[in-house]
Amino acid sequence: MFIRYKKNHEKIAMGLLSFMPDLKDIKKLQTTMKDYESDESLQLLLWKEEEIIGVAGLNLSQEGIIKIQHISVNPSFRAQGVGKAMVKAIIEQYPDKEVQPTDDVAEFFGKCDLPGNETPA
Numbered sequence: 001m002f003i004r005y006k007k008n009h010e011k012i013a014m015g016l017l018s019f020m021p022d023l024k025d026i027k028k029l030q031t032t033m034k035d036y037e038s039d040e041s042l043q044l045l046l047w048k049e050e051e052i053i054g055v056a057g058l059n060l061s062q063e064g065i066i067k068i069q070h071i072s073v074n075p076s077f078r079a080q081g082v083g084k085a086m087v088k089a090i091i092e093q094y095p096d097k098e099v100q101p102t103d104d105v106a107e108f109f110g111k112c113d114l115p116g117n118e119t120p121a
């Protein structure tokens, strides 16, 4: 399940976000964390099972649209459906909005077995 980011999650959130290809640079990662902490149109969600193992960063600045701009899972827990479960949970959390990926997230989003993502027969 998702929990909302709080300041005491900063280390784990940064560790998870650092797996995003666009956040390999530490300066960029720090700026991005500050943005999530200060910009009300950005939201960081942490995926918690026994422990926190994933993060999703959302941009809510466009009316009616939820942009997934970051998504990352702890490498020890990958390929077990966690990433897909996170995308599904975001869609369920915002039933009235259109959930879209940014270019950085599009490749994985395309694999998420979502309505409209089916390959034509």
Ligand SMILES: CC(C)(COP(=O)(O)OP(=O)(O)OC[C@H]1O[C@@H](n2cnc3c(N)ncnc32)[C@H](O)[C@@H]1OP(=O)(O)O)[C@@H](O)C(=O)NCCC(=O)NCCS
Binding pocket: 019, 020, 021, 071, 072, 073, 074, 077, 078, 079, 080, 081, 082, 083, 084, 085, 104, 105, 106, 107, 108, 109, 111
């Ligand atoms: C992308 C990521 C979040 C997927 O999490 P996960 O829990 O391993 O994903 P799931 O187990 O739910 O889904 C696995 C599927 O995602 C695919 N996948 C994994 N990483 C991917 C990537 N970077 N781009 C596209 N597809 C990816 C797998 O090939 C697999 O496909 P299949 O269902 O056709 O076999 C995880 O690999 C990660 O944290 N990567 C580093 C951060 C990153 O690059 N994020 C942006 C990805 S575009």
